[in-house]
Amino acid sequence: MSEQLIHTLAGRLREAEHARRPVAPVRREIAPGDMALTYAVQQANVDARLAQGERIVGRKIGLTSLAVQQQLGVDRPDFGALFANMAYGDGEPMPLSRLIQPKVEAEIALVLERDLTHEKHSFADIMSATAYAVAAIEVVDSRIQDWNIRFVDTVADNASSALFVLGSRPVPLRKLDLAACRMTMDRAGEQVSKGIGAACLGNPLNAAAWLADTMVKLGTPLRAGDVVLTGALGPMAAVTQPGTFTAQLDGLGSVRAVFSE
Numbered sequence: 001m002s003e004q005l006i007h008t009l010a011g012r013l014r015e016a017e018h019a020r021r022p023v024a025p026v027r028r029e030i031a032p033g034d035m036a037l038t039y040a041v042q043q044a045n046v047d048a049r050l051a052q053g054e055r056i057v058g059r060k061i062g063l064t065s066l067a068v069q070q071q072l073g074v075d076r077p078d079f080g081a082l083f084a085n086m087a088y089g090d091g092e093p094m095p096l097s098r099l100i101q102p103k104v105e106a107e108i109a110l111v112l113e114r115d116l117t118h119e120k121h122s123f124a125d126i127m128s129a130t131a132y133a134v135a136a137i138e139v140v141d142s143r144i145q146d147w148n149i150r151f152v153d154t155v156a157d158n159a160s161s162a163l164f165v166l167g168s169r170p171v172p173l174r175k176l177d178l179a180a181c182r183m184t185m186d187r188a189g190e191q192v193s194k195g196i197g198a199a200c201l202g203n204p205l206n207a208a209a210w211l212a213d214t215m216v217k218l219g220t221p222l223r224a225g226d227v228v229l230t231g232a233l234g235p236m237a238a239v240t241q242p243g244t245f246t247a248q249l250d251g252l253g254s255v256r257a258v259f260s261e
Contacts, residue, residue, distance in 0.1 A: 005029065006037065010044035013157055016143040020100050025144050027152040034152075041156040046081045057227055058082040059215065060138060061207045062159040063151070064200045064231030074151045077201070079211055080159030082227055088165045093260040094139065099162060102141045102239040104257055105232035106185045106193060106247035108178060108204045109136035109166055116212040116222040126208045127173050129224075135167035135252040137185075137245060138229050140236065164229060167255035176251045179203040183233040185247040192245070195234025204230035 009026050016023045030037055050056070063069050063077045088094050096102070113131035141162035144153050154160045181197035201207045207230045215221050222228065237245065245257045 002037070006040045006044050009041045009156060010048070013041070013143050014045055014048060016100075020097075022100055022143055022145040025148055025150070025153050026156050027150050030152050030156070032152075035155070038152050038155045042080065042158050045158060049081075049083060055084045056081050057084050057087060057225075058229070059211060059222065059226065060159055060161050060164070060229040061211050061231045062140075062154065062161075064207050066201075077207060077210060077231065078151065078155045078159050079214065080161040082161065082164060082229065086161070086163050087227075088163060088257075090165060090168050090254075091256045091258055092165070093258045094163055094165075096239070096242060096259050096261065099139070099141050099239070100143065101147060102139050102162060102259075103236040104137050104139055104185070104239060104245050105236045106183045106195070106234060106249065106255075107136045107138055107229050107232055108181060108197065108200070108249065108252065109134050109164075110204075110208055110228040110230060111170070112222060112224050112226045112228065114224050117216060119213065119216055121209045121212040123205050123209065126205050126212065130173055130208075132170035132172055133176055133178070133252060134170050135247060135249045135255040136229055137165045137247050137255050137257040138232070139163040139165070139239070139257065164227075165255055165257045166227070167253055169253040171252055178205060181233070181250045181252070183247060183249045185234070185237065185245055187237070187243055187245050192237035193234040193247075195232070197233060199233050200231040207231045 114129040140160045179198045185193040
């Protein structure tokens with residue numbers, strides 16, 4: 001594995017985020033299937049943020065839709081790190097100046113109350129470790145020009161993560177049917193997305209179990225207090241101007257992502 005290449009690609013993505021100027025796809029410089037190098041680029045930028053005093057508050061799961069996996073030619077999800085300065089509250093304005101080419105997607109977030117440290121996690125493990133679920137909107141934003149991405153590009157780019165918004169109605173899992181949870185999202189009264197929990201790998205808990213297993217293999221297990229964004233329930237919607245996106249999720253109420261100048 002080339003440490004110089006990792007340093008170069010990580011720096012390029014970091015500068016693109018800071019300057020708000022997207023760059024060419026990084027897959028042109030990574031051998032197909034070299035997941036170790038791809039995740040090493042992501043981790044290099046995670047380490048850089050930690051060195052600057054930022055704090056990890058959880059993880060996001062991406063590519064949980066089978067249609068999107070087929071589009072990108074992969075058979076598995078990916079993940080990225082969530083930092084405290086990426087988190088916004090329901091209705092809290094988010095400046096568009098922080099973003100390049102943002103899109104939003106509605107999700108179910110889990111907040112953990114116990115660590116997940118097994119090599120293989122069951123549904124029961126995930127459910128017993130979860131304090132509550134809450135409605136969420138993830139703001140994704142690619143540092144790659146025109147969203148011209150494949151699996152390697154989005155993984156290296158911290159799973160195309162940017163910001164996230166949590167709702168304010170925490171609900172215990174025993175009161176929810178996550179697979180049957182229906183979602184609608186609108187902007188200014190116009191529906192921009194709809195979906196259902198089963199669109200997320202059949203059930204959002206499948207995605208959470210995959211992530212828990214993966215993080216243990218990497219030596220960084222999910223911990224109590226972590227936020228887990230389990231994956232989109234429906235199509236992404238582009239953010240092109242200031243305004244409010246409101247997602248409604250069965251049993252979880254609503255959550256609003258507000259974009260300001």
